[in-house]
């Protein structure tokens with residue numbers, strides 16, 4: 001039972017959990033091994049309306065009163081099946097489409113947001129560069145003003161959905177002298193000449209979610225594709241990434257839950273010294289500690305999502321949710337692997353995937369230490 005859920009949300013979670021159990025979970029291992037972007041599943045979930053959680057009905061959204069709670073449930077449930085798939089959806093349906101909805105013109109919303117919510121287009125969000133990760137003020141991608149628009153030149157790295165995106169919200173500097181105050185967001189259609197995917201990065205974690213290195217070589221972006229003001233891009237990106245931290249926490253929780261469930265089942269089945277290993281106190285204590293951690297992560301994350309739905313400030317809460325859930329669920333996955341013994345290291349058991357995937361929320365969207373730095377700053381220290 002979750003105190004933050006009402007009957008409608010419980011029903012929503014129930015329906016989604018069924019889709020995850022029937023459609024996503026059975027494909028999770030194959031997706032992890034093939035590392036392929038699951039386009040058919042992506043489209044299927046779009047047709048079911050889940051990408052519209054955050055948006056009004058006029059664009060194909062669900063027009064919900066508590067979109068943050070619902071989106072948190074979406075991220076948690078999907079990650080229980082496959083964090084790779086959940087990472088694709090998490091990025092697509094929030095940060096990557098948020099900017100078009102919030103700062104895009106009506107024409108842009110019709111052209112990009114509407115098909116994206118149906119799953120007919122894939123969206124990405126690009127800030128990070130080879131020399132600008134935690135320090136976003138160091139971004140070098142340049143947006144040079146020209147007649148009728150801008151020319152974007154620079155490189156982005158680690159961009160989720162980057163190889164498959166139809167459009168990308170890109171942070172670029174309109175005035176390098178002004179550092180963060182000279183950053184704007186641009187919607188780049190990936191069919192535009194000058195845009196290329198330099199490579200798909202091979203990685204430890206979230207295999208089916210691609211991480212791309214992107215090159216912008218004098219890519220022309222018309223004026224109408226600047227999302228927000230010439231100076232406010234960094235602040236706008238910060239707003240959208242703040243909310244995203246709650247969703248990243250939910251990704252961690254989904255994987256933590258999957259690891260806990262698998263370890264509990266295994267502890268009841270695996271026999272050693274003539275009895276199930278779950279009868280040994282050392283294993284019991286691990287499982288109880290895992291459950292305690294999981295409950296703490298869930299309660300705090302849903303608390304942060306509830307505050308977001310109430311329109312209250314969440315800078316501290318979203319960062320704390322990400323720290324608690326990302327670090328906590330990584331520990332849960334480590335304990336689960338330990339309970340599986342040697343089989344934990346075998347690729348035929350999913351527990352090694354859970355542990356690999358659990359590193360993503362600790363880094364994606366800002367590392368846990370950067371979250372601590374952010375909270376410390378809010379505390380005035």
Ligand SMILES: Cc1cc2nc3c(=O)[nH]c(=O)nc-3n(C[C@H](O)[C@H](O)[C@H](O)COP(=O)(O)OP(=O)(O)OC[C@H]3O[C@@H](n4cnc5c(N)ncnc54)[C@H](O)[C@@H]3O)c2cc1C
Nearest residue numbers: 125126127128133134158159160363364365366367369370
């Ligand atoms: C799988 C994956 C998907 C991603 N998807 C996207 C995406 O879609 N879009 C996007 O824009 N970015 C994306 N990122 C990038 C992600 O946001 C960055 O990796 C993250 O912000 C950290 O930056 P960095 O990797 O350059 O690490 P660095 O900034 O180089 O940090 C390295 C280490 O130094 C520490 N450190 C740095 N500065 C400080 C400081 N001031 N105080 C204390 N410690 C510090 C960090 O905590 C870390 O431990 C993704 C990353 C991954 C791994």
